[in-house]
Amino acid sequence: MFKTFLKIAGRHLWQARLYACINITGLALGTICVLLAALFITDELRFDNFHSKSPNLYRITTTFLNEGKIVTTGGTGQVQGPAFQAQVPEVRHYTRVMGGDIHGNVRADDKAFKLRLLFVDDSFFDVFSFKIKTGDKHSALKNVNSVVVTEKTALKFFNRTDVVGRFLQMDADPSAIRLGKPLVISAVVEDPPINSSIQFDMLFPFSFMKLSFDDTSWLNAYLGTFVVLNPKADPDAVVKKFNQIHQINAKDQLSAHIKATGETRNVSYGLQNITDIHLNPQEISNQNRESGVINGSKPVYSYIFLGIAIFILLMASINFININIANSLKRAKEVGIRKSTGSSQIQILFQFLGESAILCFFTLILATLVTFALLPVFNELAGKQITWQQLIQPGLAFWILGILIFNTLASGLYPAYLLSGLSPVQVLYKKAKLSGQNVLGRGLVAFQFVIAILLGIATLVFYKQMHFIQSRYLGYNPELIVKMNISGVRDTHQINAEFRSELSNHSLINQLSLIGEFGFRETKVNDLNILSNYRSIDQHYLSMLEISLKEGRNFSSHYPSDQTHSVLVNEAFIKAANLSNPIGRQLRPDNYFGENNFTIVGIMKDFHYSSLKERIRPMIMLMSEQYGGDEIWVKINQNKQKKALSLLEKTFRKILPYAAFEYTFLNEQNALEYEQELRWKKIITYATGLSVLICSLGLFGLAHLATAQRTRETGIRVVLGATILDIALLFSKDFMKPILLAIVLACPVGYYLMSIWLAGFAYKISIPSITMILPGSLAVLIALITVCSQGIKATMADPVHSLGSE
Incomplete structure (x- = not known):
């Protein structure tokens, strides 16, 4: 029975290979988009979860209420960590992290590099799960002149990683040895994973930094303090204890501050789990240069990416539905014969649904292979370092299974239901008609073009806004300015x-x-x-x-x-x-x-x-x-x-013979401010191109079926004197109505959504009318070209064959 099922499915797909190719192409493109979105989102969600203590690992946040302004930052001062561990039993470990965006000139012999430095407590490796390759993690940061380097840093200086006991110097002046002693490498750690919010090239003991900057203020917030709580601890209760300790210890300092400045400075603390830092749903500021945390992402970008991918997949599924419905009349007699020989509606439903599943399965395999091939291009576009191993992770298997089920049901269920519901009498003795087909088909076409036009509007607004920003006079001339770093001198x-x-x-x-x-x-x-x-x-x-x-x-x-x-x-x-x-x-x-x-x-x-x-x-x-x-x-x-x-x-x-020569152009550094926007401009542009392609494929398939079903009518009209223009207008008329409806629906929605995006810029364009008119006009033009080409082809056919086709 299963063999017979496969034969029937294979025969039908071969006979309708043009439409099968259209469906496979569209579904493959949509599936590729969803797979890439899934990889992007899972990579975002994986940030910082490699730490073994991540369920109980928190960053202390500080909220300042000053003259009615509330600012929450991911930093604290130097004193909070030690005091909280000493007085709050729920705090098992803490470490302070200062650095992040601070780069220092480090040299060994005749080599010098600018490195990302962190100053951390000796409990750093008890809190975080960065893996020590050589050395003892418990004693690595005990001595004031001991440093821990990453494997990459060790290779830079010594071309090897077994460098424990080797010396470094942090100064651009060879006559100035910090503290009278060179720095001794006490351990080598694996490079921080790319999905870590804490990135570094070298770790210094916090005691090293305190020799030159020992701050006892409870009113400052400039470095990161991380704590590990007992598994049964209540974070809210811990925060209350933090605030009580602050009120006791900061009382005198706050009084002095009020006396000196005349302003109050209300401070309260919070806890943010380590896995929430990258996507930062609480929108906590990471602006402190010394907080030790790199800038994260925004959840909204993941939502936008996934939304675009799902809409493109829906557009491909709509093509599948429309083409299958339009093509269903060719299989009406097959349904009638099978029902008259005893097949039930359920059997026929599963037959057609199974055919859709087979096509979707092969589409998924094709899409997975193409996704693998596109990973390098996607990584460059999205600023990621996703590897092929992530494609075979268990978590992604749920996405793949979900895509297969979604494609099969969304694309095949309704056409299969319509076909299986035809009665034998209706199809064997009459010409079969599917009630409501035109309304549904037009509605789905309109939905497709709404998405395509919305993406087109977004693309044009992105381009206009970024051009406005990049061409706006900044009040100074950044061209030809070279910035040379001389820190450490x-x-x-x-x-x-x-x-x-x-x-x-x-x-x-x-x-x-x-x-x-x-x-x-x-x-x-x-x-x-x-x-x-x-x-x-x-x-x-x-x-x-x-x-x-x-x-x-x-x-x-x-x-x-x-x-x-x-x-x-x-x-x-x-x-x-x-x-x-x-x-x-x-x-x-x-x-x-x-x-x-x-x-x-x-x-x-x-x-x-x-x-x-x-x-x-x-x-x-x-x-x-x-x-x-x-x-x-x-x-x-x-x-x-x-x-x-x-x-x-x-x-x-x-x-400066002992310093690392590094330079940047000022205009290039300015451009980095908009790196994320420029990246999304490219993504939206590609998505627009894909949506237009899928819409065109769908219209081509529907127009091809429409002309095939009206071949005899076309022949009669040609014999009676209809011109090519008359036939083209006849076929295009039915397709223009849903596209015009899509334009009416998409323009106000697009204007509203892009106004929200532009609100994130202090200096922005007014959305010009051309950004509304052009995508709609292009949609009409593409539709006319696609549909009219099929009408012209039907008109050019021999009327003798056309009249005898039914």
Whole structure:
């Protein structure tokens, strides 16, 4: 019986091979999309779950309520971890993690590299499951000069991994050995997995950092503190204990803070499981440079990707349904004969459903193979490192099984039900008709084109917005600016002077400036605390970047007080502080810059120093001669970039022979701010192309069937004088109605959805009407070409054969 079933299924698929190919192509494309989405989502969900203690491993979060503003960050100060473990029995282990985005110059012999550094407690390996290859995890971080390196770092320096006992030095100056001793490698750890929120090249003992920065404040939050709780502990109860301990210990510090600044600073704590950090559903800020956690993703992107993939699969299933329904009349007599010979409706239903299952099964195999082949391309597009092994994981098997069941039922159940429900009398003695077929078919076609038009609208808006961002004037000129990292150098002002001496008279170099970043810090003015971005610059910075002054003057060597007391501010700062006549006004920075007040000597016109997704925020410029810097920015000659870069490297190695030469272009760094948006622009574009292809395949199949079923009518019309245009209009008329309906439905929905996306940008386009008109027009054009081509083909056929076809 099963053999007979396979023969019948195989015979039918061969006879209808054109439509089988259309169905297989569409379903394969949809299945590939869903498989890639499944790989993407499972990879996102796998972040940080390799830690054996992950069910009980939490990051302490800090929420600040300050003058009505609530900010929750993933950082704490230095004192919380030790105090909480000592006073809360539920805390089994803790470790502080400071670093993350901090890179240091590390060298060994004649090799030097910029490495990602973390300062951690000696309990780090009791909390996290990073695997030690050589060395003892319990003693690896006990000594202040001991360091742990990754296998990749060991290979960089020594071309081998058995390097325990070897020496490193963290300085660009060979005469300055930190603490009077070199750094000793005490252990080698496996490279952190790509799905880890904590990434590093080298681990330092936290005690090493405390020698130069021992902070006892309960009011700060700049590093990550992770705790392992007892399995039976209630996280909410633990948080209450944390807050009680804070109130006791921070009381005096808070009183002093209120007395000094006049503002309250309410602090409360929370717990975030390690596996929630990457997707961050609580939207906790990871903006602290030192928090030890890399920037994560957003769950919404996973939802969008999965939604697009499912809609494309639905579009392919709709093709299957429409073509099977339209093609069902050819098998009506088969149904009648089988029923008259005793076959039940259930048997016939399973026959046709089984045929769909066979086609879907082979489609799934094809899609899986193509997905495997596309992984390198997909990884580059999505910024992932998914391997073929993930395709055979047990978790993905549920996705594959679900796709097979979904394809079979969604694509085959309704057509099989309609066919099996035909009566023998209806099909053997009359021409079979399926009631409601046209309404359902048109509705499904309309749904397909709604999705295709929505994706087309999204693509155009993405392109328009990204073009607007990339072409908008930033308030300065970032072109040809090379940034060289000189962190780890003691006297950066002197190093900058040496670079200027070597390069200032060279034709390949236009200008250079010493730059330092201090992040956002509070500044008091007129009893207001303004959160401002601090940057150190020299007197050449403004002219090099072509930044204009609105009022006042630039820094100058003719004013010695500029080095310690003068600042430049931007227009956003003046607006936030509500200052009139700001030149000469005094500012009070936080204690990081000492006890001196600053005097405003110049006001810069606003420029975008961060992404256009954010409004321009207050900014304060200090003079780098006093406050140093960690980068030298150089403006090079436009026509000789390669020679200029070669000159910079040669000069760098001459002045800093023990430092790693690393550079980036400022405009390329700016582009990284929109890396995620540009990635999704490509994904949406490809999805739009796939949806149009699937819609076209479906229309082609339906138009081909429509012309085949109306062959005799076409022949009669041709004999009576109908032209090619008349026949083309006849066939296209039925297909235009659902497409016009799709345009009416898709445009307002697309406008609404893209308005939500654009709301994430502080500077954005107004959605132009062309983004609504063009996708709908293209849908009509594609439909006309697809359908009319079949009508023209039918018109060109010999009328003798057409009239005798029924």
